[in-house]
Amino acid sequence: MLDALSLDQMRMFLTVAETGSFRAAALRLGRVQSAVSHAIARLEDTLGVALFDRGGHRPVLTAEGKALLVHVRDVLLRVDALRARARGLGSGVELELSLTVDVLFPPLLLGAALAETSAAYPSVGIRLSAEALGGPVTALLDKRSQLAIVVGESFRDPRIALEALTAIDMIAVVAASHPLARAPGPLDAAALADHLQIVQFDPSPLTGQRDIGVVSPRTCRVGGQDIKHAMILAGLGWGRLPGWLAAEDLARGRLVRVGTGVLGRQARLPMEAYLGHRLDEPLGPAARSFAAALARLCAGAEATPETTKASP
Structure with a gap:
């Protein structure tokens, strides 16, 4: 039976x-x-x-x-x-809110949501870390974090519940002084492969040593978006940056979009950001408050260039 x-x-x-x-x-x-x-x-x-x-x-x-x-x-x-x-x-207010955020997610939105949560739950401590690619999902699987902000579709796991937050535009850019900035377009993949690509490496085991978004055989692998941004600005090579990080430099002419359709229309690739948590781990009041605040702020910022998207 x-x-x-x-x-x-x-x-x-x-x-x-x-x-x-x-x-x-x-x-x-x-x-x-x-x-x-x-x-x-x-x-x-x-x-x-x-x-x-x-x-x-x-x-x-x-x-x-x-x-x-x-x-x-x-x-x-x-x-x-x-x-x-x-x-x-039946749970009470948690002692600490632990969160791992993808380095591609706009920090101003994150900070605003955390500020609201902290005001509502002043006794709750906050532990925040930023990791790339598979790092946020790994933090959930290893139970290092209660919540994680995950960007992209490459790191889904049946043990993790995901809720969409907002789209983040990834823009292929290069310094205005770089040869690619002056090359007649549209550039094909072979033309891009002739130049060094600045890429983010994944310290987690989830990518299985796969290259994600790598076009050029010549690469400079970096451990964070800040250093990636700086290397591109310095003219070392080209790479993708989140729109909120590249917007000011694009507006001031320090960076230009790579003239190609290989990397998306207008060198732009939208990626979805999600808030995730383990299915088998309950969320306390502060975590639920943060999730609600972040979802509301993301919805309100969808059309704001300086938060999630680049200038047109």
Whole structure:
């Protein structure tokens, strides 16, 4: 009978699938190996299918096991979210609000939302860090932060709930003194590849050493948007900057857009920013207040060039 299914059995099944062995699953769960093996056997009897092929050195998911694993993972995520919601309903004000923000997100919007939250909850401390690319999602997965602001679509995870905030324009720019600024356009990818590209590297493991948005084989890899901005201004090479960071230099003529359609129309690529949190971690009153304030401020700033977008 399917009514005999238990969350404990499903969690053991998921853990064996993730760790690759009954022994490793038992260690992670703090159980004896025989208990894990017995639970999986009972689960297989209840479902009427073999979940693992045990003929080799390590258990391997069967085709049926792979199909059912998707549903088991979904059930457990929903259960964890239910528990988190229940805990959050009875929770008091948190001691600290921890937040990791993508370096591409406009800091003025962030600061305004945090100022509102701090005024409403003066006893709550704030711990804020800025990281690039996969850093904010990694901070959530590692439970270093309660909230994270994530930019782009490359770092989604089923354990994390995301809520869209605003679009951030990434503008391909170069110093006015750089040869690309005077090159007749439109430039193709080969012309861009002849020049050094200033790119942001990802210290997190989520990109798997993949290059994101890299066109040129010649690169200067930097660890932050401030240093990237400075290197582009200095004429070292070209690169993409968030519109809010490039707007003043574009307006004053210190930077110009790269004359190409390879990097988006008018060298502009919109990227969505999201506020994320773990499904299994409840948000306290201060975190919910911050989320509401940030969403409202982002909605109000959509048409403001100096916040999220570059000057036309």
